[in-house]
Amino acid sequence: MTxxxxxxxxxxxxxxxxxxxxxxxxxxxxxxxxxxGDGGWTHEHDKGRLAVEAEFxxxxxxxxxxxxxxxxxxxxxxxxxxxxxADLIFTTSFGYMxxxxxxxxxxxxxxxxxxxxxxxxENVATYSARFYEGRAIQGHIAGSMTESNIxxxxxxxxxxxxxxxxxxAFIHARKVNPDVQFKIVxxxxxxxxxxxADAAKVLIEQGADVVLQHTDxxxxxxxxxEAGNVITFGQASDMAQYxxxxxxxxxxxxxAPYYIARTKAVMDGTWTTGNTWDGIGAGMVGIGEISDAVPxxxxxxxLALKASLADGSYHAxxxxxxxxxxxxxxxxxxxxxxxTLAGMNFYxxxxxxDIPQ
Amino acid sequence: xxxxxKRPQPSRAFSLATPVLAxxxxxxxxxxxxxxxxxxxxxxxxxxxxEPLFGEFSFFYRPQLMIKGAPLVLIAIGLSxxxxxxxxxxxxxxxxxxxxxxxxxxGLAFYPAEGHYIxxxxxxxxxxxxxxxxxxxxxxxxxxxxxxxxxSLMLVYVAEQFLASMSLGLLKNPEGFGFPxxxxxxxxxxxxxxxxxxxxxxxWGVVAAMIAVIFAYVLLSKHRLGFAIRVTGEAPxxxxxxxxxxxxxxxxxxxxxxxxxxxxxxxxxxxxxxxxTIDFNVGYGFTAIxxxxxxxxHPIGILLAGLLMALTYIGGDIAQxxxxxxxxxxxxxxxxxxxxxxxxxxxxxxxxxxxxTEVA
Numbered sequence: 244m245t246x247x248x249x250x251x252x253x254x255x256x257x258x259x260x261x262x263x264x265x266x267x268x269x270x271x272x273x274x275x276x277x278x279x280g281d282g283g284w285t286h287e288h289d290k291g292r293l294a295v296e297a298e299f300x301x302x303x304x305x306x307x308x309x310x311x312x313x314x315x316x317x318x319x320x321x322x323x324x325x326x327x328x329a330d331l332i333f334t335t336s337f338g339y340m341x342x343x344x345x346x347x348x349x350x351x352x353x354x355x356x357x358x359x360x361x362x363x364x365e366n367v368a369t370y371s372a373r374f375y376e377g378r379a380i381q382g383h384i385a386g387s388m389t390e391s392n393i394x395x396x397x398x399x400x401x402x403x404x405x406x407x408x409x410x411x412a413f414i415h416a417r418k419v420n421p422d423v424q425f426k427i428v429x430x431x432x433x434x435x436x437x438x439x440a441d442a443a444k445v446l447i448e449q450g451a452d453v454v455l456q457h458t459d460x461x462x463x464x465x466x467x468x469e470a471g472n473v474i475t476f477g478q479a480s481d482m483a484q485y486x487x488x489x490x491x492x493x494x495x496x497x498x499a500p501y502y503i504a505r506t507k508a509v510m511d512g513t514w515t516t517g518n519t520w521d522g523i524g525a526g527m528v529g530i531g532e533i534s535d536a537v538p539x540x541x542x543x544x545x546l547a548l549k550a551s552l553a554d555g556s557y558h559a560x561x562x563x564x565x566x567x568x569x570x571x572x573x574x575x576x577x578x579x580x581x582x583t584l585a586g587m588n589f590y591x592x593x594x595x596x597d598i599p600q
Numbered sequence: 601x602x603x604x605x606k607r608p609q610p611s612r613a614f615s616l617a618t619p620v621l622a623x624x625x626x627x628x629x630x631x632x633x634x635x636x637x638x639x640x641x642x643x644x645x646x647x648x649x650x651e652p653l654f655g656e657f658s659f660f661y662r663p664q665l666m667i668k669g670a671p672l673v674l675i676a677i678g679l680s681x682x683x684x685x686x687x688x689x690x691x692x693x694x695x696x697x698x699x700x701x702x703x704x705x706x707g708l709a710f711y712p713a714e715g716h717y718i719x720x721x722x723x724x725x726x727x728x729x730x731x732x733x734x735x736x737x738x739x740x741x742x743x744x745x746x747x748x749x750x751x752s753l754m755l756v757y758v759a760e761q762f763l764a765s766m767s768l769g770l771l772k773n774p775e776g777f778g779f780p781x782x783x784x785x786x787x788x789x790x791x792x793x794x795x796x797x798x799x800x801x802x803x804w805g806v807v808a809a810m811i812a813v814i815f816a817y818v819l820l821s822k823h824r825l826g827f828a829i830r831v832t833g834e835a836p837x838x839x840x841x842x843x844x845x846x847x848x849x850x851x852x853x854x855x856x857x858x859x860x861x862x863x864x865x866x867x868x869x870x871x872x873x874x875x876x877t878i879d880f881n882v883g884y885g886f887t888a889i890x891x892x893x894x895x896x897x898h899p900i901g902i903l904l905a906g907l908l909m910a911l912t913y914i915g916g917d918i919a920q921x922x923x924x925x926x927x928x929x930x931x932x933x934x935x936x937x938x939x940x941x942x943x944x945x946x947x948x949x950x951x952x953x954x955x956x957t958e959v960a
Contacts, residue, residue: 308927319917320921327657338878341786400878401768587778600769
């Protein structure tokens with residue numbers, strides 16, 4: 244009797260264990276710096292999350308927390324996700340770097356993926372996108388289409404990521420139009436419609452008929468639309484609602500392929516740390532539909548440039564190039580290495596003004 | 601007919617009951633909101649209020665409550681002194697930033713030297729930074745009669761520019777590959793405001809907040825200056841007759857609140873945050889205004905209010921991740937708390953009368 248009971252108990256326990264195994268979903272957490280909203284940086288990361296859900300269905304469970312401040316709040320949210328059983332956590336802002344490393348130390352079995360940072364660990368990988376490739380295409384279209392030869396640029400913060408974009412856009416604008424000038428306004432924000440609108444208006448008043456933005460809101464698009472005869476490019480999201488003009492194209496962040504691949508790696512047990520920096524070729528940087536407002540031959544050139552960046556036959560930073568102060572940066576035919584690009588803190592020759600310190 | 605009738609005396613009972621009623625009303629209407637979003641209301645409320653305190657992982661969340669609550673309490677205590685006297689420092693956020701910059705600046709200036717004198721110097725520098733920043737509106741007010749609300753608020757944005765400039769320039773980590781942000785003080789032993797007992801959340805900022813609560817309590821109930829503060833707020837003319845010097849009071853109230861906000865910033869940057877970064881400030885200076893009022897401008901009340909506010913933040917994040925509630929819903933929930941507090945506060949001075957007005 245007792246033995247039967249014992250056996251039944253054991254069988255039940257086994258049964259339970261099997262069900263538990265079957266239901267053991269891979270849990271993926273996402274920490275967002277802003278609200279998901281209807282466009283911009285966080286929105287695109289969330290599209291990546293939804294793509295992971297669509298790809299793996301019942302086999303994954305995703306959780307997210309939006310508008311998480313960098314610093315101790317992010318550390319708490321990451322810890323909470325790890326405690327709640329997350330297997331993989333994507334932390335999607337540069338400022339989450341040290342918190343990610345701190346939490347990763349406490350949870351060696353949880354994998355972490357930190358966007359745009361430079362600190363890795365056994366269980367912390369980093370990833371970012373070569374947005375500067377997209378900037379090259381923007382610069383080409385902008386330089387070809389400007390009539391006032393003044394291109395306005397709304398910078399967020401003077402950090403390597405943004406400076407790299409300015410340089411790349413400038414190099415390619417100058418290539419097609421040697422008279423082009425860049426006017427740069429620093430908004431000191433990633434997302435602030437009011438400030439961005441002001442910045443766009445100032446640039447347009449100063450004669451810019453192209454406004455490039457490294458900020459997330461559609462406010463510059465609206466300002467350009469109001470001013471008439473100004474063209475813009477969508478940032479992070481397609482911003483197609485402002486097409487075909489002012490928005491003539493866009494740089495789109497597409498994290499879905501990476502997120503799916505990394506989730507799969509965790510499921511298969513093949514995840515390893517590393518540093519991924521993908522561009523147009525791998526699909527991490529998307530170029531939004533180039534609208535009919537762009538002349539056909541410019542569009543064709545832009546698409547050719549895109550193809551050459553994608554297959555690696557052309558690098559956006561190819562010499563001869565000088566730094567702003569005239570010192571040589573790259574010799575004829577040389578291309579910039581990733582280390583230089585990652586820490587880029589100088590303008591190339593021809594850009595006026597100083598990088599604020 | 602329902603009408604409001606002024607009470608002959610403000611109701612003391614109601615004044616004490618308001619915060620509790622406000623919390624209950626917030627839970628109720630917040631529950632309705634969560635239900636409208638298709639979530640289980642009781643589960644959501646439980647996740648926000650119960651989970652951090654008594655849930656499975658409360659061993660982790662309880663210390664977090666201290667970390668989140670300490671700067672709120674420290675700043676709110678300082679603000680409450682001025683608010684009681686009708687002196688409105690709205691710019692604690694700026695003073696918090698300046699305290700952090702001064703404190704971290706002093707610490708980083710010594711890098712990589714180690715020594716026990718470094719941290720105390722950082723504390724002094726942090727307090728000084730916040731105090732100086734608050735002295736600007738204070739002096740402008742006493743010399744030129746400017747409005748301290750506007751000046752202190754505007755100085756927040758100036759401080760934010762300083763913060764950005766420091767993160768990108770002077771205090772930028774030379775080993776940070778050109779990225780913005782200072783060295784991490786958590787990795788610099790002499791400057792690190794670590795937990796006094798590992799994993800307890802008790803860092804020096806928590807201790808300072810406790811001391812501030814006691815200090816404010818004694819000041820307000822026992823000291824002549826506390827009397828001056830109270831009487832100025834309640835009856836400015838009477839204050840004049842009783843010999844209160846309004847200039848000194850403005851300097852004291854703004855100075856103290858700036859000093860405490862500066863300390864909060866310094867303890868935060870050298871401890872939980874670790875780094876001067878562009879986005880270092882997360883709104884403690886503004887949230888502390890809510891905390892001060894939620895705590896009825898009373899030191900003990902503020903202590904409780906700070907912990908409650910911290911609880912809604914921590915619980916709110918848990919609810920987001922476990923239940924998929926949007927951040928905006930959590931923010932509405934927190935906003936409700938202040939809304940109900942202010943709305944119910946009216947009943948301290950007024951009461952509802954039902955029925956027709958009798959004709960005299």
